[in-house]
Amino acid sequence: MSTESVSESLFEPVSLRRVQRVRHDIVRRELRVLRVEPLGPSFRRVVLGGPELHGFVSASFDDHLKFITDPGTEAQAMRDYTPRHYDAAAGELTLEFVLHGDGPASTWAAQAAPGQTATVAGPRGSTVVPTDFAWHLLVGDATALPAIARRLEELPAGTRAIVIATVPHQDDRRPLHSAAALEVQWVDGNQGLLDAVRALALPQGEGYAWCAGESRTSAALRALLVEEKGHDRYAISAAAYWKQGEAGHKPARGQ
Missing domain, CATH: 2.40.30.10 (Translation factors)
Incomplete structure (x- = not known):
């Protein structure tokens, strides 16, 4: 690694340097x-x-x-x-x-x-996000629920997890489990995701936000968190798991 790249890495936000690919x-x-x-x-x-x-x-x-x-x-x-x-x-x-x-x-x-x-x-x-952030915000639709549930099971006690999710039917709203202090909010549809995140007061301390689902909704969630709420743009991943009207869409991540 060159001296220049070392210098640049020292000025990267801590949240970015902690995430490993x-x-x-x-x-x-x-x-x-x-x-x-x-x-x-x-x-x-x-x-x-x-x-x-x-x-x-x-x-x-x-x-x-x-x-x-x-x-x-x-x-x-x-x-x-x-x-x-x-x-x-x-x-x-x-x-x-x-x-x-x-x-x-x-x-x-x-x-x-x-x-x-x-x-x-x-x-x-793999994009490995450390579990020791003070808080974790997990937002997504039905396609994101397996990843959300897996993440919750990985988080340790002493952290805080906030889940905002939407699923097709009321009966799809399953119990979610975590050793972290867990708050779950079920909403209706993609607009419900946006409304709930807009109304959310982000906790204090270093946190990581993860969003996934329909392409336009994920992009809107990222913009909302970074531009409207001032969340660290290096401490968020917004993944487009699918795109309305496009079959076989390849998942894309925005960091």
């Missing part, structure tokens, strides 16, 4: 469905396993892997999903699917049953 080798894995569990009317949890899961790595709560349907055919499609949980000892990878009635992965998940095969690849990298 890690690259992984992309490995394609053929797995088998072990268990399937409904999680309200709009979600289905699928637990995968198999010898090829050995060596799987997911270092961050908002990692995404490629879930591949109809591999090797003209109908092959790839969609991005959060590794909800990985148990190396048990050899199990858990994914949660939103059953939105459209798309190859959602259609597959709706009929998934033990014994079926599944193909995944990745994650190709």
